[in-house]
Amino acid sequence: MYIRGRYLILALIAAIVISSGVTALLTSGDGTSALPESTTATPEFQKLMETYSTLQKSFYQEAKSDQLLNGAIEGMIKSLDDPYSTYMAPTEAAQFHENIESSFEGIGAEIRAEEGKIVVVSPIKGSPAEKAGVKPNDRIRSVDGKVLDGMTASEAVVHIRGKKGSKAELIIERPGVQGEINISLIRDTIPLETVYSEMLPEQMGKIQITKVSETTYTEFSKALEDLKAQGMKGLIIDVRQNPGGLLNMTVKMVDELLPEGKMILQVEYRNGERDTYKSNAKSFDLPIVVLIDEGTASAAEILASALKESGGVPLVGTKSFGKGTVQTTKQFEDGSDIKYTIAKWLTPDGNWIHKNGIEPDYKVELPAYASLPAIDPEKELKQEQFSNEVKAAQTMLDALGFHPGRVDGFFDNKTTEAVTAFQKANNIEATGTIQGKTTTKMMELLHEKLKKNDTQLEMAQRVLRKLIP
Incomplete structure (x- = not known):
């Protein structure tokens, strides 16, 4: 789940990455440090500068400045041991923002890095990945012969994405299944639409939310009004296989459904301070049921837990994924980004569901x-x-x-x-x-x-x- 526009960047990284001219970041024209004296005087930065200088002068091959810098940043991010924090080179960063804001071309699966493996959070509805049978928690070992083990999620995306019409050969490990699974699919344009609605028998409305992007609240609000106009008597919200997305859009959707003043979520920072998000809208006056499964993650879990704990809404399905942290991004002038975790989010009752997930009130498995x-x-x-x-x-x-x-x-x-x-x-x-x-x-x-x-x-x-x- 991402907060847009809030940048709490680590001082170390901010001090290093201050412009797009990579060489100028570290040295001035006469070879002296271009960083502030107060910064380079500290032992940590002195060690960094000496390492950079040594490699520039003595490595047996030419060491490119941008390669060294990017490696230093990647190393800092990896040292956090957080699968949701990553450094993205310009191309990777552009793909990341494209995924949140518009359609893109690829296989259509949300992934994360975990213990050196690339793990599927959830395939996107209607995507080649979903049609080919890719499931949450699948481990993608390789794509087109390229081994992904040891890569960050953003590095893996470069190999998984591709032009519409191109073939992708995946080798997958699936928990509970012996041996490797070979999946072949054709990359396609991943649909921009994130909300699908229909009227079921007995005037039951159904809204499926496949991910939470910039357009999702507008789509959701329209779907809600359309179903009301058709005489909806109750609503089923389906967030199965929803990998999450933007916090602000999620809050706006839940705001449409809970009574005024009800807690939606709490965001807790490392100093113990909390931001609280409460509903400001009028209450949705029809009964609701929410569908969840192991692919329901992050922002989708916020929606489910808020409706359950603040609205008494029953949950049906299987236990959710369990992602209880909040990320933001910092973009640099060269187009690169860091995505990093700034807080953990808590349910209205103060529960942290990270790595535990949300248990449904009615546990139901799909057919084998x-x-x-x-x-x-x-x-x-x-x-x-x-x-x-x-x-x-x-x-x-x-x-x-x-x-x-x-x-x-x-x-x-x-x-x-x-x-x-x-x-x-x-x-x-x-x-x-x-x-x-x-x-x-x-x-x-x-x-x-x-x-x-x-x-x-x-x-x-x-x-x-x-x-x-």
Whole structure:
């Protein structure tokens, strides 16, 4: 979650990065220090300057000034041991702000660095990552053969992003799944729209918020008014797979839903001081239920916890991700940024959900097939093969009513018979192998089945039905 416009920068970094002329940051024209005398006189800065000077003069290859400086900043940020604080070079910084403010091209997944691994917080709705079956907590080990282990999140983004239409080959580790998962997808423009609304049966309104960007409050407010105009009797807010975003937009959305004076959240700084955010708007006078899951993070967790603790709103789904810190960014004249944690946020009751998440009032799992990875349509799966892709395909066939007899990843005669039956039922050439149209149709039908069998949404509707007068 990010606070825009509030820059509490570390004095050490501010003293070093004072202009875009990198060499001039450290030395003047005659080779003496360009930093203030009071700064360079301190032991810490003297050590830094001596290291810089030594490497400039004695390293066996030419040491570029900007490379040394960027490395020093990256090292300081990494020493904080905070996966949400990072240094971003100009290109990375531009991509970061693009993600918050507008559409962009890539696979569409929010990531973070954790213990040397790149971890998916949540895929974005409608993105190639979501369609390909990328899940929260997946570890992306490599992209197009480039190993991501040891990278910061901003470094990994450079390799994960790419032009629309370009292919991305991901190797993923998934908790609870043995072996690696290979996912192939085509990068695309990630949609700007972050709010989707519809009217469900019995005049139940549903608003899904996929992330929180600059446009989200406006989209949310419009969706709310549209549903009210259609005679909405109760509201389901769906923040599953929502990786978070901007604090100010989140506060404005919650402000529309809670009675005046109710606590939305508290932000606590390292000196113990707290900022409190309270609702100023009139109360939303219809019952609400909120859907959460393991991909609900940060700003989305603020919304869920505020409605639960200050509004008595029931939560349905599975435990949320658990990100309870607040970040801001500082941009430098050369276009680079540092994103760093400035505080932790607390729920209205003063709870810190960091690494713990929020427990739902009604715990409901999705069907097992909801967690299946996508299969690359270009890859042929056939008899005598043994792989995770075959196992996923067998599970898909079983869920669709074409029983392969086993779901252990070994492609045997029974699996061939199930594939042939599936192909005949869907007017596809009966080859008995899985590739191309067969793969695509299997995933398409499974997605449709999941939409019709959304057990979490069904429970939310049952809960809301009891709350509607």
